[in-house]
Amino acid sequence: MINRNPQLNEHGELQHLLTTEGLPSAILLQILDTAESFVGVTERDVKKVPLLRGKSIFNLFFEPSTRTRTTFEIAAKRLSADVINLNVAVSAQSKGETLLDTVNNLSAMNADMFVVRHAQSGAAHLIAKHVRSDIHVINAGDGSHAHPTQALLDMFTIRRYKQDFRKLRVAIIGDILHSRVARSQIHALTTLGVPEVRVIAPKTLLPKMVERLGVHVYHDMAKGLEGVDVLMMLRLQNERMRGANLPSQEEYFKYYGLTPEKLAFARHDAIVMHPGPMNRGVEIDSAVADGKQSVILPQVTFGIAVRMAVMSILTGNQA
Amino acid sequence: MQLPDTEAVYKNLAAKIQADRGKDFALVGIRTGGAWLAERLHRELANSRPLGLLSTSFYRDDFDKIGLHAQVKPSEIPFEVNGAHILLVDDVLNTGRTVRAAINELFDYGRPASISLAVLVDRGGRELPIMAQYLGIAFEFPDEKMLELKQDADGKFSFNLYRKNSPE
Numbered sequence: 001m002i003n004r005n006p007q008l009n010e011h012g013e014l015q016h017l018l019t020t021e022g023l024p025s026a027i028l029l030q031i032l033d034t035a036e037s038f039v040g041v042t043e044r045d046v047k048k049v050p051l052l053r054g055k056s057i058f059n060l061f062f063e064p065s066t067r068t069r070t071t072f073e074i075a076a077k078r079l080s081a082d083v084i085n086l087n088v089a090v091s092a093q094s095k096g097e098t099l100l101d102t103v104n105n106l107s108a109m110n111a112d113m114f115v116v117r118h119a120q121s122g123a124a125h126l127i128a129k130h131v132r133s134d135i136h137v138i139n140a141g142d143g144s145h146a147h148p149t150q151a152l153l154d155m156f157t158i159r160r161y162k163q164d165f166r167k168l169r170v171a172i173i174g175d176i177l178h179s180r181v182a183r184s185q186i187h188a189l190t191t192l193g194v195p196e197v198r199v200i201a202p203k204t205l206l207p208k209m210v211e212r213l214g215v216h217v218y219h220d221m222a223k224g225l226e227g228v229d230v231l232m233m234l235r236l237q238n239e240r241m242r243g244a245n246l247p248s249q250e251e252y253f254k255y256y257g258l259t260p261e262k263l264a265f266a267r268h269d270a271i272v273m274h275p276g277p278m279n280r281g282v283e284i285d286s287a288v289a290d291g292k293q294s295v296i297l298p299q300v301t302f303g304i305a306v307r308m309a310v311m312s313i314l315t316g317n318q319a
Numbered sequence: 320m321q322l323p324d325t326e327a328v329y330k331n332l333a334a335k336i337q338a339d340r341g342k343d344f345a346l347v348g349i350r351t352g353g354a355w356l357a358e359r360l361h362r363e364l365a366n367s368r369p370l371g372l373l374s375t376s377f378y379r380d381d382f383d384k385i386g387l388h389a390q391v392k393p394s395e396i397p398f399e400v401n402g403a404h405i406l407l408v409d410d411v412l413n414t415g416r417t418v419r420a421a422i423n424e425l426f427d428y429g430r431p432a433s434i435s436l437a438v439l440v441d442r443g444g445r446e447l448p449i450m451a452q453y454l455g456i457a458f459e460f461p462d463e464k465m466l467e468l469k470q471d472a473d474g475k476f477s478f479n480l481y482r483k484n485s486p487e
Contacts, residue, residue, distance in 0.1 A: 013386075033390060037374060040393040046427035049377035312377075316386025 006128060013317040016128040016137040017310050019146035020188040028192060032156050034309035035302070042078065042305055051312050052081035055112040059085045060102075061140070062118040067276055067300065068140050068150070072115045075307035081112075103127050111135060113311065121145035121180075136314040144178050149310060150275050151184035153303040155192060157295055158230055160302070161271050165189070169227055171198040171266075172215075174234030174256065174283050177205045177245070181275050182234055186213045200224035202256065204245040221256060225265035233258055233274040236283050249282045259285040263293065271295045323456050325468070325476040328439055332455035333360060336406070336437060339453070344406035344435070345398050347371035349421050352410030352468035356439060359474060360408060369397040371405075378420035400429030406453075410468035412438040415449035440478075442466060 005022050009015040014027055041049055057076045061069050069085065076083040088102060097105075103114070113136045116124040121143030128137040141147040155165075162168055170189055176182045176199050189197050190213070199210060200218045211217060218224030225231070236252060246252050258272065272288055274296045280286050289296060336344075345368040348357025354372045361370045376391045407421055422434060437453035442460050460466055460480065469477045 034387065037376070037391045037393040040395070041377065044428055048427070050423070051377045051382060312387050316382060318386070 006125065009317060011317075014313055015317055016124075016139075017148050017314065018124050018128060018137065018139045020148045020151050020184045020191070021146070022187075023191065025191050025193070028152070028155065028188060031152055031306065031309050031313060032159060034313060035152075035156050035305040038078075038305035038308040039302065041308075042301070048078050048080055050080045052076070052079040052112075052315055055079075055081040055315060056110060057081045057083050057113045057115065057311070058106050058111045059083060059140075060088055060106070060114050060116045061086065062088045062099075062116075062123070063141070065117055065141070067303075068117065071300070071303045072138075072140060072149075072307055075304050075311060078304070079308055079311055081311070099123065099126065100130055103130060107131060107135060113138065113314065115140050117141045119143055134318065138310060138314070141180055144180050144183075146184045147180040147275075148184050148188075149303070149307055150181050151188045152310070153299060153306040154181075154185055154232060154273060154275070155188050156302045156306050157273060157299045158271075160298070161295060162229055165192040165194050168194050168229045169196045169198070170194050170230040170232065171200055171218075171224055171228045172232045172234065173200045173221075173224075173258065175205045175236050176201050176210060176234065177207050178237040179234050182232075183213075185232060186215055190214050198224055198228070200256070202246070202252075221258075221262045222265050225262065228266040229270055231258065231263070231266060231270055231272045233272065233278075233284050235275065235277065236279055249279075253282055257281070257283055257285060258288050260287050260291070263288055263291075269293075273299055276300070320460075320480065322478045322480060323440075323458055325439075325478050328455035329356070329359075329476050332437060332439055332453060333363060335453045336360065337364060343368070343404065345369075345371060345403045347373055347396070347405055347407050347421075347425070349407065349409045349417060350374045350392055353408045353438075355468065355470045355476070356410055357408040360437075368403075371396040371398065373407075373421050373424055375417055375420035375424060378424045380416055380420070394424065396425075396428050400425060400431050402430075402432050405431045405434045406437055407434055408437045410439050411466050412436070412441045412449075412451055413444045415445050415447035418449050419447055439468065439476075440466065 007016045007018050059069055059072055073083050115138045116127055117140040123142045124137055124139035139146055139148055172182050172185055186197060197215045198218055199215045200221060272294045278284055278289055346357045346361050346366055348354035350372060372395045374392050374394050376388050435452040438451045439455040441451055441454055441457045463483055464480050465483050467479050469479050
């Protein structure tokens with residue numbers, strides 16, 4: 001058998017969404033275009049369409065999350081699917097059941113789709129390889145590997161405010177080392193033709209050889225933000241830090257926290273994004289988070305339309 | 320196969336709607352062919368209400384078989400649907416399933432006072448109890464042929480007839 005992208009079926013259509021890495025721009029654009037139609041639906045009186053009526057979608061969260069789980073749940077409900085939320089961290093797995101046994105049991109309950117969040121990189125891939133061919137898997141974040149729907153909603157937000165990807169300078173700022181969001185963003189941005197993607201972070205928060213992903217590395221906010229159209233902030237992930245990556249949060253804020261003064265280095269019409277949850281006063285100052293250039297709340301709204309698009313495209317593609 | 324003169328069929332349809340101006344219709348075109356048709360009717364009949372456009376992709380009953388169309392354009396209904404007399408416009412009426420999907424979608428915007436249907440061609444083959452109140456022409460085509468509306472750069476209409484599964 002030829003080695004093909006495990007996310008695609010034999011017709012080259014999206015069967016699972018596991019990562020933005022290796023996805024052709026046509027598929028990324030199809031998701032963004034479809035999401036555009038769903039934004040219209042979410043602005044109506046009746047915010048529901050009957051597309052996934054009768055389908056069962058299982059939210060399998062092995063790691064806590066409020067926003068991502070909720071937006072997936074709302075997205076599924078607006079498509080008229082039945083949603084079952086499983087907080088697996090406090091259920092079967094704590095009794096010793098393996099990941100694949102959990103999945104087998106839920107498949108036996110006639111699941112059509114799994115939305116998976118797991119602390120281990122590769123968990124969603126493992127499930128996608130294991131399930132019956134008519135079941136679809138969406139990765140809602142695995143370890144420090146990928147978080148494709150977050151990256152897609154970020155791309156959607158950028159396109160809404162800045163239109164043409166091919167004219168942009170984008171900076172990703174903060175804890176790149178632990179960030180699945182940053183990896184998925186970098187792959188999506190480069191595939192969509194953004195000519196200059198920068199990462200700005202202290203050396204201790206950058207993965208080794210990050211340049212290989214096609215990004216320009218900066219350690220200084222003043223230089224890194226010059227001429228930038230889009231600032232993508234990342235959360236400082238205290239819960240993923242092992243050992244001393246940073247002297248202190250105060251020290252981090254002094255050099256990398258986004259204040260109005262540092263934002264002034266970027267273009268005057270630059271937009272500021274953040275995947276949430278925000279640490280105010282650590283990676284971002286409240287004056288910026290709540291300021292005119294912030295598009296952080298629109299990101300959350302668009303996240304629902306983007307997840308509706310992914311779910312309906314996957315369901316429409318059969319193996 | 321001799322196709323009817325599309326421009327003549329269009330003028331016939333426009334005249335029938337024109338002759339029945341008692342109702343102050345809000346026009347809603349079904350993408351893509353019906354949207355072109357509704358845009359032209361809206362302009363030439365000098366309709367005073369904003370034009371609505373519907374994409375029925377999210378309401379289709381064949382989603383499980385054919386999936387989501389790659390280019391879904393948003394629906395735009397820029398008027399109050401509650402209490403409106405709506406004239407739904409499409410290019411070809413065949414099984415009636417598209418019209419069913421469009422009616423369902425309209426009801427998610429509100430409760431219209433009435434919905435009527437205008438189509439350029441009724442090619443028969445109905446699978447649902449749906450009929451057009453305003454019709455350009457009734458014309459039978461072989462089942463294996465697909466009929467679609469084309470619009471040229473000057474906005475003139477023509478029909479394209481092709482074999483199923485092999486566009487053009």
